Amino acid sequence: xxxxxxxxxxxxxxxxxxxxxxxxxxREGEIFGFLGANGxxxxxxxxxxxxxxxxxxxxxxxxxKNIVKENKFAKLNIGIVPQDLAIYEEMSAYENVSxxxxxxxxxxxxxxxxxxxxxxxxxxxxxxxxxxxxxSGGMKRRLNIACAIAHRPKLIIMDEPTVxxxxxxxxxILNSVRKLNEMGSSIIYTxxxxxxxxxxxxxxxxxxxxxxxxxxTKEQLKSIITDTKEIWIGVKNEERLDIDAxxxxxxxxxxxxxxxxxxxxxxxxxxxxxWIIQQLIKDGVEIGSVEEQxxxxxxxxxxxxxxxxxx
Amino acid sequence: MNVxxxxxxxxxxxxxxTRTFVFMLAFxxxxxxxxGTALSNAFSSxxxxxGMKLLYKVSAQNEPLQQYWNGFAQAIESQxxxxxxxxxxxxxxxxxxxxxxxxYAEIDDNGVRFFGSSLRTIESNIIQGMLTSFADRxxxxxxxxxxxxxAVQAILADAGSSGSFIQExxxxxxxxxxxxxxxxxxxxxxxxFYACMSASWLIRGEVRRRTALRLAAAPVGKMEIFAxxxxxxxxxxxxxxxxxxxxSKYAFGANWGDHLGIVFLLLFTVVLLAVSFGxxxxxxxKGDSANSVMTIFVQIASMLGGAxxxxxxxxxxxxxSLANLSPLRWANDALMNLIYNNDLQAALPVIGLNVAxxxxxxxxxxxxxxxREAF
Ligand SMILES: Nc1ncnc2c1ncn2[C@@H]1O[C@H](COP(=O)(O)OP(=O)(O)OP(=O)(O)O)[C@@H](O)[C@H]1O
Ligand SMILES: [Mg+2]
Numbered sequence: 011x012x013x014x015x016x017x018x019x020x021x022x023x024x025x026x027x028x029x030x031x032x033x034x035x036x037r038e039g040e041i042f043g044f045l046g047a048n049g050x051x052x053x054x055x056x057x058x059x060x061x062x063x064x065x066x067x068x069x070x071x072x073x074x075k076n077i078v079k080e081n082k083f084a085k086l087n088i089g090i091v092p093q094d095l096a097i098y099e100e101m102s103a104y105e106n107v108s109x110x111x112x113x114x115x116x117x118x119x120x121x122x123x124x125x126x127x128x129x130x131x132x133x134x135x136x137x138x139x140x141x142x143x144x145x146s147g148g149m150k151r152r153l154n155i156a157c158a159i160a161h162r163p164k165l166i167i168m169d170e171p172t173v174x175x176x177x178x179x180x181x182x183i184l185n186s187v188r189k190l191n192e193m194g195s196s197i198i199y200t201x202x203x204x205x206x207x208x209x210x211x212x213x214x215x216x217x218x219x220x221x222x223x224x225x226x227t228k229e230q231l232k233s234i235i236t237d238t239k240e241i242w243i244g245v246k247n248e249e250r251l252d253i254d255a256x257x258x259x260x261x262x263x264x265x266x267x268x269x270x271x272x273x274x275x276x277x278x279x280x281x282x283x284x285w286i287i288q289q290l291i292k293d294g295v296e297i298g299s300v301e302e303q304x305x306x307x308x309x310x311x312x313x314x315x316x317x318x319x320x321x
Numbered sequence: 322m323n324v325x326x327x328x329x330x331x332x333x334x335x336x337x338x339t340r341t342f343v344f345m346l347a348f349x350x351x352x353x354x355x356x357g358t359a360l361s362n363a364f365s366s367x368x369x370x371x372g373m374k375l376l377y378k379v380s381a382q383n384e385p386l387q388q389y390w391n392g393f394a395q396a397i398e399s400q401x402x403x404x405x406x407x408x409x410x411x412x413x414x415x416x417x418x419x420x421x422x423x424x425y426a427e428i429d430d431n432g433v434r435f436f437g438s439s440l441r442t443i444e445s446n447i448i449q450g451m452l453t454s455f456a457d458r459x460x461x462x463x464x465x466x467x468x469x470x471x472a473v474q475a476i477l478a479d480a481g482s483s484g485s486f487i488q489e490x491x492x493x494x495x496x497x498x499x500x501x502x503x504x505x506x507x508x509x510x511x512x513x514f515y516a517c518m519s520a521s522w523l524i525r526g527e528v529r530r531r532t533a534l535r536l537a538a539a540p541v542g543k544m545e546i547f548a549x550x551x552x553x554x555x556x557x558x559x560x561x562x563x564x565x566x567x568x569s570k571y572a573f574g575a576n577w578g579d580h581l582g583i584v585f586l587l588l589f590t591v592v593l594l595a596v597s598f599g600x601x602x603x604x605x606x607k608g609d610s611a612n613s614v615m616t617i618f619v620q621i622a623s624m625l626g627g628a629x630x631x632x633x634x635x636x637x638x639x640x641x642s643l644a645n646l647s648p649l650r651w652a653n654d655a656l657m658n659l660i661y662n663n664d665l666q667a668a669l670p671v672i673g674l675n676v677a678x679x680x681x682x683x684x685x686x687x688x689x690x691x692x693r694e695a696f
Binding site for chain 1: 333337338530531532533536537538694
């Protein structure tokens with residue numbers, strides 16, 4: 011069964027279309043990656059799923075139930091980790107978690123247990139009495155997660171949970187995402203860090219201008235562009251490059267000279283490396299290194315959207 | 322249950338906030354002490370009731386009614402009211418408006434009519450207080466006169482001696498506010514009104530901290546959140562007021578009169594008014610300018626309400642009439658009347674007005690909140 015079904019979802023802010031007729035499903039047990047450049051519409055989509063924004067058009071269902079019609083059910087089963095920290099600085103870590111968990115109907119001993127468990131889970135068990143204003147950025151991010159999971163939601167939505175934190179906290183968070191997933195929650199994960207998504211997610215959707223432009227496993231996404239390869243050549247005297255000549259070589263799509271390197275994108279099936287090197291030698295270019303790269307998600311993203319994931 | 326929970330957390334958070342204590346407790350108490358002591362000399366000469374002058378005109382033809390008035394007139398004279406009979410041509414109301422008298426009363430066969438000075442509210446209120454119970458009885462007798470004259474004697478006799486009215490109204494014209502008494506009242510209402518500052522931050526603060534996102538994503542109705550926050554904010558501010566009133570009463574010996582219950586009720590409605598006003602402004606004015614608007618408004622309202630120096634009744638100028646627009650002024654006048662004239666009636670319209678304005682603002686906020694996405 012799908013945890014989440016998004017059908018023809020549109021969100022307009024005035025005349026501006028932030029989410030454009032989007033279709034998407036997240037299967038039970040998945041860690042689903044949501045990739046998109048700044049302003050692509052990730053947060054807007056997430057905010058509609060978690061009832062923070064009204065849906066302009068289309069439908070979202072959670073575990074088969076329409077989230078507008080069965081709003082309480084949807085809210086009870088979703089945990090949201092907002093993109094910006096959403097915690098009370100002047101309340102202790104424990105009070106933060108138990109306050110929000112209390113809104114989900116937990117009371118008494120069960121509330122205490124679950125709040126303590128959530129803090130333990132993100133590694134703040136020994137800091138439960140401390141005020142977040144004395145926390146590091148990474149600890150605050152972890153508390154931000156704890157506040158979303160104490161009620162044991164079926165679907166946890168994390169909107170860039172690792173922004174601006176130290177590597178240690180980041181690893182902690184990535185591991186807890188895996189653990190939450192193993193414990194039975196499905197997860198939607200957005201990030202600007204391609205490595206994270208590549209490492210963590212079972213399936214990935216790429217969003218651009220409010221639309222899903224590609225969706226699938228890492229392998230499926232990469233296969234979309236296996237017909238290209240990147241050749242990086244380290245050069246000592248790039249002023250001697252004859253760009254036009256390089257571009258005329260069969261299979262070459264583009265030539266981008268950079269400082270001390272030249273990046274050549276070429277069709278994958280053409281064996282043209284010899285020709286390229288011969289041309290360079292003919293022009294008197296001193297070659298330092300040659301490296302051929304298989305496409306990674308970053309390239310996939312760049313090729314599909316024409317934008318870098320991070321500006 | 323959620324409402325209660327949200328209210329409790331709101332209270333808990335405010336209690337942790339040192340600003341709550343500095344602004345809501347220490348600040349007013351220090352002001353009472355400093356202004357109350359520093360200005361005590363200047364002050365007492367300003368509010369003395371040297372002129373409890375009553376102009377009156379008796380055109381009652383009926384013997385028992387005339388006698389009844391005469392008895393009453395003697396009684397209040399002995400209490401320090403200066404009575405002057407209006408002769409023929411004099412226009413009583415004009416004389417009062419001219420500040421020659423604190424009040425003017427007309428006594429005829431139909432009843433008693435009273436015109437108080439708006440320039441000398443304290444004096445005129447005291448006289449009015451004395452007159453009220455007399456006039457009730459008098460009007461009853463005057464009405465009876467037309468239908469069954471034989472009942473008149475009984476009605477008037479039943480009333481006992483004229484002097485008892487004064488007891489009934491328990492007027493003590495020598496009781497007048499000292500500077501500590503005055504500032505205890507003025508600072509308490511000011512602090513009650515300060516609640517609008519924390520209220521304006523009540524929802525906006527959640528939005529700013531992003532915790533509004535969590536609240537909106539939780540399976541709790543918006544109105545529950547709203548109610549919880551309003552209750553929490555009102556309670557915490559009200560507790561501060563209670564503390565200031567009680568502290569000023571027992572530590573500084575400020576006079577809060579004999580009707581503490583009504584004093585507290587009135588102050589409660591001021592807090593309620595302030596909280597809903599603050600929320601309303603925060604919803605009307607987008608962004609941070611709401612805070613500046615609020616700060617300026619509170620300062621002006623405090624000053625006009627007499628929080629820093631008493632606004633004299635006879636400030637018959639722009640400033641004086643502006644003062645009447647301050648909700649603090651209404652509250653202070655009502656409290657003065659309540660404490661020094663035992664005039665319970667004076668408190669009721671203010672309580673009613675406060676509650677009505679608060680209800681209007683709260684309804685406005687509730688409606689705008691429902692319309693908004695998230696908050
Ligand atoms: N409340 C709003 N009113 C008007 N426009 C909005 C609003 N919220 C978002 N937008 C616009 O909608 C677009 C999508 O924004 P969104 O926050 O969903 O992007 P995102 O993919 O989450 O980006 P980021 O990676 O920067 O978080 C942006 O162009 C943004 O300016
Ligand atoms: Mg975003």
